[in-house]
Amino acid sequence: MSDPQFTHLDSAGHARMVDVSPKEPTLRRAVARCDVLMEPETIAAIVSREVKKGDVLSVARVAGIQAAKRTSDMIPLCHPLMISSVSVNFEVGDDRITIExxxxxxxxxxxxxxxxxxxxxxxxxxxxxxxxxxxxMTITDLALWEKTGGRSGTYRRASEVAGSKVPDSA
Structure with a gap:
């Protein structure tokens, strides 16, 4: 691993928003995943839409889309971006829901x-x-799985190359 450069710090060590104005706009994409571990009975209730608060996966999908659009409101040094598209998908297992x-x-x-x-x-x-x-329930394994575009190029998590399953549009 090379020596990390923390670009969100100025020469005095103070936090700053990085100046991206000299960069050219390029197509950017990122893919993230996490798991929500839960009891099989909870999975069954979600799948059969018997959760009293409503359709869990539909509401979670909209919440994720809204969150992507509002990231700079929550993460102090993030730039507000004009997002082209967001998709949030689920893979339902016996004891977990994988979110991508x-x-x-x-x-x-x-x-x-x-x-x-x-x-x-x-x-x-x-x-x-x-x-x-x-x-x-436990939320676990939140990670960046893929990133494309920009000067640093493409990043793919090693286990994705090994054939990790990608959630479909549940």
């Missing part, structure tokens, strides 16, 4: 934080809507 967020834009800076924010808020929404039935 895709975010695209044509900008001067990447959308990694927007994808991570979308994923985490979708997961928190699942938790909120199901917590009365399953307080032991």
């Amino acid at each position: 967020a895709h975010v695209d834009c044509i900008e001067r800076t990447g959308v990694e934080m927007e994808a991570l924010h979308a994923c985490s808020v979708a997961a928190l929404t699942v938790y909120d809507m199901c917590k009365s039935a399953d307080r032991a």
